[in-house]
Amino acid sequence: GENVEQHPSTLSVQEGDSAVIKCTYSDSASNYFPWYKQELGKGPQLIIDIRSNVGEKKDQRIAVTLNKTAKHFSLHITETQPEDSAVYFCAASSVMDTGRRALTFGSGTRLQVQP
């Protein structure tokens, strides 16, 4: 099955700096890669995603890049703000034994933005 590894597990940056979180995946058939932000006591919130036919996608201060050959993708947050502090999860849509797809998540990165 799919294995998604995420690092770093914790990341502390100063307000206004950039933050980068990286993930690798194992299943070359994975074709969709979302990123979720989870605040304490809440469910994961979809913040950006990318499909395998695209190399980069940007939405205001956040961007995601995908390298299919190397099987890794990254989340970039620029001009970080204290409200960006949360746990971020990457995921990959992989094919299960039945041929259907399910999301496999990384283990999360706790981002802390220091004011």
Add this chain to the structure above:
Amino acid sequence: DTGVSQNPRHKITKRGQNVTFRCDPISEHNRLYWYRQTLGQGPEFLTYFQNEAQLEKSRLLSDRFSAERPKGSFSTLEIQRTEQGDSAMYLCASSWAGNYEQYFGPGTRLTVT
């Protein structure tokens, strides 16, 4: 757009008891997913429905777990004879069958004592 809702938000139960959680997806979404999330980990897929049909079940879903979506709208997840290892956050998500994007509810935190 009311989003995905889950009830209850918290449940404390004694080992051996049965518990049931409910998920109401976004109204126009025909796919519904259940995940389990333990402390410090990402969500793990349990099962999903397209309309009322349960199309996929993870190996994580033991015989003590059962999920239903009788009318293709809300879903219930029941855990029988709970064990301490069942303590986790149970998350529900929904999507359109034709789209990849999954939207999560706030989760039900289960504590088994």
